[in-house]
Amino acid sequence: MPIYPAGSLNTAALTAPDLYVQIVPPKTRYINGVATDILGIVGVASWGAVNSPMLIGGPGDASQKIGTQQVRKYDLASAVALSIQLGASNIRAVRVTDGTDVAATSTLKDTAAATGMTLTAYYTGTLGNSLSAVLTAGTANGSWKLTVTLPGVAPEVFDNITGSGLALWQAIVSAVNNGQSGIRGPSQLVVATVGASSVAPQQTSGSQTATFTSGTDGATTITDATLVGVDGVVASARKGMYALRGTGCQTANLVDLTDSTQWPTMLTFGQSEGVYVVTQGPAGASYATVSTSLNTAGCDGYGLKVLVGDWVYWYDQVNGQSRMMAPATFSAAEIAALAPHQSPLNKPLRNAVSTQRVMAQQAYSQAEIGAINTARLDVITNPCPGGNYYGHRSGLNCSSNPTQNGDNYTRMTNFISLTLASSFGGVVGQNQTTDLRRQTKSTMESFLQTLVDQGMIGDPNGGPAFSVQIDKTNNPDSRVALGYMQADVQVKYLSVVRYFLINLEGGQSVTVNVSNNPRS
Numbered sequence: 001m002p003i004y005p006a007g008s009l010n011t012a013a014l015t016a017p018d019l020y021v022q023i024v025p026p027k028t029r030y031i032n033g034v035a036t037d038i039l040g041i042v043g044v045a046s047w048g049a050v051n052s053p054m055l056i057g058g059p060g061d062a063s064q065k066i067g068t069q070q071v072r073k074y075d076l077a078s079a080v081a082l083s084i085q086l087g088a089s090n091i092r093a094v095r096v097t098d099g100t101d102v103a104a105t106s107t108l109k110d111t112a113a114a115t116g117m118t119l120t121a122y123y124t125g126t127l128g129n130s131l132s133a134v135l136t137a138g139t140a141n142g143s144w145k146l147t148v149t150l151p152g153v154a155p156e157v158f159d160n161i162t163g164s165g166l167a168l169w170q171a172i173v174s175a176v177n178n179g180q181s182g183i184r185g186p187s188q189l190v191v192a193t194v195g196a197s198s199v200a201p202q203q204t205s206g207s208q209t210a211t212f213t214s215g216t217d218g219a220t221t222i223t224d225a226t227l228v229g230v231d232g233v234v235a236s237a238r239k240g241m242y243a244l245r246g247t248g249c250q251t252a253n254l255v256d257l258t259d260s261t262q263w264p265t266m267l268t269f270g271q272s273e274g275v276y277v278v279t280q281g282p283a284g285a286s287y288a289t290v291s292t293s294l295n296t297a298g299c300d301g302y303g304l305k306v307l308v309g310d311w312v313y314w315y316d317q318v319n320g321q322s323r324m325m326a327p328a329t330f331s332a333a334e335i336a337a338l339a340p341h342q343s344p345l346n347k348p349l350r351n352a353v354s355t356q357r358v359m360a361q362q363a364y365s366q367a368e369i370g371a372i373n374t375a376r377l378d379v380i381t382n383p384c385p386g387g388n389y390y391g392h393r394s395g396l397n398c399s400s401n402p403t404q405n406g407d408n409y410t411r412m413t414n415f416i417s418l419t420l421a422s423s424f425g426g427v428v429g430q431n432q433t434t435d436l437r438r439q440t441k442s443t444m445e446s447f448l449q450t451l452v453d454q455g456m457i458g459d460p461n462g463g464p465a466f467s468v469q470i471d472k473t474n475n476p477d478s479r480v481a482l483g484y485m486q487a488d489v490q491v492k493y494l495s496v497v498r499y500f501l502i503n504l505e506g507g508q509s510v511t512v513n514v515s516n517n518p519r520s
Contacts, residue, residue, distance in 0.1 A: 027435075029443045031423040033451075036415050039088045039336035040244040040275065042227045043076030043255035044219040045095040047127035051229070051239045053092040053247045056080055063152045066093055067127040069318050074222050079255045079329045082314055085351045086330065087337035094243045096226050097124070101218025104128030106210035107195070108135055109202045115195035116169045119148075119176075121215055122189050128215035131189060135172075136207040138162075144201070146172055148189050156187050165198040224259035228266065241269060241277075250340075250414050251276045253332035258282040260293035263304060267398075270303030274414040276397070276407075278305045278332040283324065284356060285309025287368070291375035294398060300376075302399040302410045307331060308372060308379045312390070313354040322353060327380050331392065340411035341456040343496040345395025349380060352390035358382055369393050376400060395496060412457075412493050419447065420489070432485050437470045440487065444468045448491060459492050466491045 006024045014020070040053070046067035048054055054065045062080045069077040076093055083091060101124035110116045121128030131150050138145040138160045145159040158175040161168070176192035179185040202208050229240020238245060244252055252275050254266070263279060270277040281290035287308040294306055307327040314325045330352060334344045357364065364372075364381055372379050376398045384391040399405040423443070430436055448466040451457045458465040469488040479486065 031447050033419045036250050036340045037090045037336055038249040040092045040249035040252040041079050042094040044074045045076040046125040046217050047123050048095045050095050050097050051243045053094050056091040056093050057089050071319055074255050082329055083333035086333040088333040092247045092249050096240050097218030098221040102216045104212035104215030106212040108210050110197040110199045111202050114197045116197035118193045119190045125217050126215050129212055131212040133210040134207055150189055169194050224257045224262050227254040227257050228262050251332050251336040253328050256326045260297045263297045263299045267299050267301050267304040274418045276410045278328040280307040280328045281309035283311045287372045299398050300400050302397045302404045305397045306377055308377050310355050310357050312352050312380050340415040343395040343408045344392040346384050346386050347391050348389040441468050441470045
């Protein structure tokens with residue numbers, strides 16, 4: 001009784017009498033939406049891989065993978081800390097350098113003061129200068145133990161290493177680089193290279209401590225263009241923003257970038273990758289200045305969001321000071337933390353403590369807010385329509401098309417399109433049958449109905465929320481014969497309330513219509 005996966009048995013050409021079982025997968029298939037909370041952040045750091053996205057889910061991850069926050073431009077750790085406070089918990093951090101970054105190093109000596117082993121920090125950066133390595137007698141008699149420490153990270157201990165002379169040094173190097181089988185893996189803090197020593201390690205009071213020096217961040221000559229980076233066919237060739245390609249992030253922040261000549265490149269990347277890129281004008285730049293820059297750059301599309309140069313103050317608990325931060329850092333984190341059908345418009349930013357305009361006691365007038373909206377920009381300020389808190393006042397991207405210029409349009413379009421793109425690749429290579437069309441259509445409709453049930457799409461006036469068509473009408477014989485199968489999908493997004501009008505009729509002569517009074 002042979003068993004076959006469905007489709008692998010030619011049932012029209014059986015020759016041996018027997019019972020044949022075909023395993024048919026369920027015809028009803030369900031798909032889940034792609035993650036929309038992944039936030040990509042690009043900046044400089046004191047530790048970590050360069051031009052390689054690092055997953056950060058909380059403060060502990062941040063300190064171990066990119067180091068502590070510093071008061072400087074483009075600082076990645078500061079942007080990550082601020083973003084985590086706003087609820088962004090699925091971050092892809094990309095560290096960039098100017099090419100001058102150096103890994104900290106140290107040496108362990110023998111009794112003749114010759115180098116027995118050189119230790120180099122696993123990553124470049126000044127955090128490596130905080131490393132230390134201590135060589136002492138091991139737990140087992142006649143053995144050695146090397147302990148590598150970095151503040152905030154669990155110590156790495158390589159114990160019970162035996163040998164003498166050069167063989168001992170080689171054994172220690174092997175333990176660090178390759179791990180100790182069945183005990184622990186290789187070091188994630190340092191890389192070891194053997195020296196020329198052939199005698200025992202030097203010890204003072206029973207131990208020898210190696211202090212690391214000369215680590216640099218490579219952040220001296222960073223420019224906005226460095227953050228944008230360059231693309232490449234393979235992932236290893238991509239730098240800066242382009243390192244986020246394929247990570248699944250749907251919101252991106254290039255820390256402190258203000259160069260409007262980079263905005264067209266960012267817009268192109270955003271719309272091709274399904275990433276909402278958020279940026280801003282220089283600190284102190286008025287909405288008129290930023291609007292001119294936006295128009296000069298020729299950016300008109302839903303993949304880019306631009307905020308005016310009214311930078312926001314944030315209290316940095318690590319450095320104990322209130323710092324002026326780029327508004328895009330707040331905006332991108334807030335957008336990533338929200339569901340895709342939600343707009344950041346009028347939502348509180350709890351960790352903003354002031355802005356440049358608020359600090360100068362120059363409140364925005366209604367006319368200025370209107371001008372900012374008309375200019376396809378956004379601004380963070382206080383108060384908001386909902387109360388005396390800091391929040392966004394437009395909720396717009398930089399598209400001039402009023403049917404596409406909402407933040408929620410960008411998020412929902414990217415969410416749905418990326419979900420469909422990631423879910424139906426298996427259709428390619430199958431025979432186009434009525435069953436295939438029906439199954440594909442049913443799966444799409446199930447996903448979209450889930451969005452209706454979750455209150456993410458719909459028509460408040462009672463119309464249909466979506467439609468999916470895959471039939472002979474949009475798949476004529478002439479197209480089918482060429483290998484095409486087409487699905488036409490329509491989805492009605494929920495509208496964000498931007499203008500709430502209340503018509504109040506009051507006075508002694510008013511006649512109240514009792515039938516419209518719920519208290520009657």
